[in-house]
Amino acid sequence: MEFQVLGPVQASVGNRRIELGDRKQRLVLAVLLLEPNQLVPxxxxxxxxxxxxxxxxxxxxxxxxxxxxxxxxAAASGDVTMVRRGMGYAVECDPERIDAYRFRSLLDQARNSDDARDRVRLLRQALGLWRGPALADAATHEVRDELCRGLDEARMAAVEERFDAELELGRDSQLVDELTDLAARYPHRQKLTFHLMLALYRAGRSGEALRVYASTHRRLDAELGLQPSAGLRQLQIAILRGDPA
Structure with a gap:
């Protein structure tokens, strides 16, 4: 049996989907799956x-x-059980059956690899487990934010680390369109802006890279009262100097 919480909450055996009931019932299962083998009061x-x-x-x-x-x-498979202990419940199963656990495991493997190609492969595999916002059809926005904030941040960190590895492999021009879209969707994530500026510069588009910096600077100041990070400022200076590194 496999469980998916990185998107709509689902359970399946092979190609057969298991009926999990209404939204609140799916949320109960999702909460237990986010803490497998742990008692939830x-x-x-x-x-x-x-x-x-x-x-x-x-x-x-x-x-x-x-x-x-x-x-x-129980009707679908005998190797996953829901148990009650005192005034709490737990799902007892191998955590590898849960996509959120596999995502974090693949992310850890990528971070422990010294090979950029291997990191790209592992990070793409990890990000491919996501089918939308975690608990998409089971939790309200408020509850999803409480339960999944760490997972959401880990997802964005995985995206940024994938770009680190891709840029290390010299895939600059291939990444510009994807980075442009993501930097627009997440304008306050300065690491994505850094990646976009670097990819543009290495693709011979230094003027565009500097315009990205200028617009980011204006937005951060107007919306958050912040200055660009030290890393972003240093990259701007390196681009202005035409630094070959």
């Missing part, structure tokens, strides 16, 4: 499902969700 599940105004029946509703999920998983 019933009170935390209630809080995540209803936030500030849980109904008086909230605990019984969660228990019903867990019961239905346990039955669905």
């Amino acid at each position: 019933l009170a935390r599940l209630v809080d995540l499902l209803w936030r500030e105004s849980p109904p008086t029946t909230a605990r019984r509703v969660v228990q019903s969700h867990v019961s239905r999920l346990r039955s669905a998983l």
Whole structure:
């Protein structure tokens, strides 16, 4: 059995999708999958499902969700179990069955590799596990932000580290279009701006690289009251000097 939380919450055995029930029921499973083999208190599940105004029946509703999920998983495969201990629940399974765990594992492998081609391969594989925002169809924006902020940041770090490795391999001109789109979508992530400026400069487009710096400088000042990072300023000076390095 495989579980996906990096996008819509899903479970499958081979090519067969397992029916996981309504949104709240999928959220219960997702919370347990984000902490596999760890006890999640019933009170935390209630809080995540209803936030500030849980109904008086909230605990019984969660228990019903867990019961239905346990039955669905047991009918599909006998190697994943949902257990109750005291006033909490856990999914007991090999974490490798969960895409979020595999993503972090591949990211760690990439960071431990000294070979740029190997890092690109591992990071592309890790990023390929994402099918949209984590818990996309199960959590409200507020709950998703609370549960997935670390995963979202790890995803963006993986994107930036992939560009580091790609640029190390000299794939500058191939990256310009992709970096232009991402830098526009995430204008405050200065590492992406750095990558875009470097790729443009190495592709013989130093004027465009300097215009990217100028627009980033204006935006950071106007929207956040910040100056560009030291690394970005140093890159601008290197481009102005035509630094061959």
